[in-house]
Amino acid sequence: MRIGIFHNRYFERGGEDVAADAEAALLAKAGHEVHRFTADNRETLTRSPLAPVKTAFVAHWNPETPRQVDAFLDAHPVDVAHVHNFFPVLSPSLHWALVRRAVPVVQTLHNYRLLCANGMFLRAGKPCEECVSRGPWNALRHGCYRGSRAQTAVWARATAHHRRRGTWEDAVSLFTTPSEFARAKLLQAGLAPERVVAKPNPVADPGPPAPPGEGAAYVGRLSHEKGVDLLLEAWRQQGGGAPLTIVGGGPEEARLRAQGERIPGVRFLGAQDHGRALAAIAAAAFVVVPSRWYEVFPMAALEALACGRALVVPRDTALAEIVEPGRTGLHFAFGDAADLSRACRELLHAAPFTRALGEEARTCYEDLYAEGPALARLEAVYASVLRASA
Numbered sequence: 001m002r003i004g005i006f007h008n009r010y011f012e013r014g015g016e017d018v019a020a021d022a023e024a025a026l027l028a029k030a031g032h033e034v035h036r037f038t039a040d041n042r043e044t045l046t047r048s049p050l051a052p053v054k055t056a057f058v059a060h061w062n063p064e065t066p067r068q069v070d071a072f073l074d075a076h077p078v079d080v081a082h083v084h085n086f087f088p089v090l091s092p093s094l095h096w097a098l099v100r101r102a103v104p105v106v107q108t109l110h111n112y113r114l115l116c117a118n119g120m121f122l123r124a125g126k127p128c129e130e131c132v133s134r135g136p137w138n139a140l141r142h143g144c145y146r147g148s149r150a151q152t153a154v155w156a157r158a159t160a161h162h163r164r165r166g167t168w169e170d171a172v173s174l175f176t177t178p179s180e181f182a183r184a185k186l187l188q189a190g191l192a193p194e195r196v197v198a199k200p201n202p203v204a205d206p207g208p209p210a211p212p213g214e215g216a217a218y219v220g221r222l223s224h225e226k227g228v229d230l231l232l233e234a235w236r237q238q239g240g241g242a243p244l245t246i247v248g249g250g251p252e253e254a255r256l257r258a259q260g261e262r263i264p265g266v267r268f269l270g271a272q273d274h275g276r277a278l279a280a281i282a283a284a285a286f287v288v289v290p291s292r293w294y295e296v297f298p299m300a301a302l303e304a305l306a307c308g309r310a311l312v313v314p315r316d317t318a319l320a321e322i323v324e325p326g327r328t329g330l331h332f333a334f335g336d337a338a339d340l341s342r343a344c345r346e347l348l349h350a351a352p353f354t355r356a357l358g359e360e361a362r363t364c365y366e367d368l369y370a371e372g373p374a375l376a377r378l379e380a381v382y383a384s385v386l387r388a389s390a
Helices: 015-029 041-045 049-058 063-076 094-100 130-134 138-142 150-167 180-188 228-238 254-258 274-282 299-306 337-348 351-369 369-387
Strands: 001-010 032-039 080-083 105-108 176-177 196-198 216-219 246-247 266-270 286-288 310-314 328-333
Touching: 001 015, 015 105, 015 299, 015 369, 049 150, 049 216, 063 094, 063 138, 063 176, 063 180, 080 094, 080 369, 094 105, 130 138, 138 150, 176 180, 176 369, 180 196, 216 228, 216 274, 228 246, 228 337, 246 274, 254 266, 266 337, 274 299, 286 299, 286 351, 299 310, 299 351, 310 337, 310 351, 328 337, 328 351, 337 351, 351 369
Parallel strands: 001 032, 001 080, 080 105, 105 176, 176 196, 216 246, 216 286, 246 266, 286 310, 310 328
Antiparallel strands: none
């Protein structure tokens, strides 16, 4: 197939950027003809002092995007277009430009931004789904996008405009999202079941797992929604000084480092490249993903499975879908540091059990999330939209 990958890169590289790159590489490796069309928030928003203002005005409809898409398709005809992120630079004018050229569109929803200003269904540290029932302008009351009412208004305007215009009904052939949990949220918001497919992101094989190391690891962004402070409190409660390695950077790094200084066994490595992050996972006995938000399907969790490491994750989130309790890891009560501490103690004090969970985690990765199954799912999605558009 000839496949166009369309993606608006984030200011700071994150999981969505990794997933878009991984799928493009996977398709090319399988022999498909892959052409990439990208915009970059870092480049666009720092171009001039007025660039952020200009971007805010065109986030609901960027008039430059259709011209760029036409030039791209003239040079690189494609059978199907796969859109990852379009906000804020590309805008949904991208989707209509593709439709005008009779190219079927697959839109992956890596977060909940179609329904929520911050994309996380999270406000004041707790789950919030008000905008699903009250509409996008509700978010303006709280400044849900980056704590700014002005920036939230940009999202609300774009969201309201494209709901009225019918963009998501008429300009997208099929939505994909990485988990059944996220799919259920989208269906609750009114998307038709036949138009949303759960399709996990691919994760490259890091190779045969090393024997389990010691203690636990966390790999990810150091921000409030990730719940690292919850993990640190759980580690303090479990006592014993077992190793806890925290890899990543972010806005809460200084505060979390200060909290961790008082807890035996905790060490921060800061932001690391991909190879060193995987090495930190391999050096641990298990991995903890303590998120306060619902998540969609974090890459760090899938990479823990690939490395043959048990996972500790919260119930009632997309993460619980990845982990079968007692087989590939353990669950804890969402937002409950004491229960998280209990789960970590269980794995720290039962090495044979933790090792067995890690072995099953690797089997789970090979069966469901390795490149072979991931490619088959992706090709099936494209084939279905091509059949529907024929």
